[in-house]
Amino acid sequence: MDFSEPLMLKTTNMKEWMDGFVNFNGELATSVNLRDSIFTLAGKTAIEKARTGHPMVYGWMVDYFFKGYESFNITKGIEMLQL
Numbered sequence: 278m279d280f281s282e283p284l285m286l287k288t289t290n291m292k293e294w295m296d297g298f299v300n301f302n303g304e305l306a307t308s309v310n311l312r313d314s315i316f317t318l319a320g321k322t323a324i325e326k327a328r329t330g331h332p333m334v335y336g337w338m339v340d341y342f343f344k345g346y347e348s349f350n351i352t353k354g355i356e357m358l359q360l
Contacts, residue, residue, distance in 0.1 A: 280330025286337050295341055298323065316345070317354040324358075 278285075278294070285291050302319040306312035320342035327338040339358060346354035 278326075280327045280334045280338075283331045283333040286333060291337075292341070295323070295338075299345065313349075313351045313353050316349070316351055317357055320346070320354055321357055 299316065299319055302315050303312060306315050324335070324338050324342060327335045342354060343358055345351075346358070
């Protein structure tokens, strides 16, 4: 994925692609604790890669994971974003 291209944020595929990435990682979880750890690691990995791209893409990525962590009450992920 080209994180330097802010126009990709205007596509419907961006969210679908990220949902697929997160769901793929989530399939590995066998417990809630493991799910939280996997989702946090997936977010950290994606956000670190987006950080080198366009600021709008990076911001979108942080928002995407923050909303996801909030909806699943993943405090590890929220704490990771606050560092």
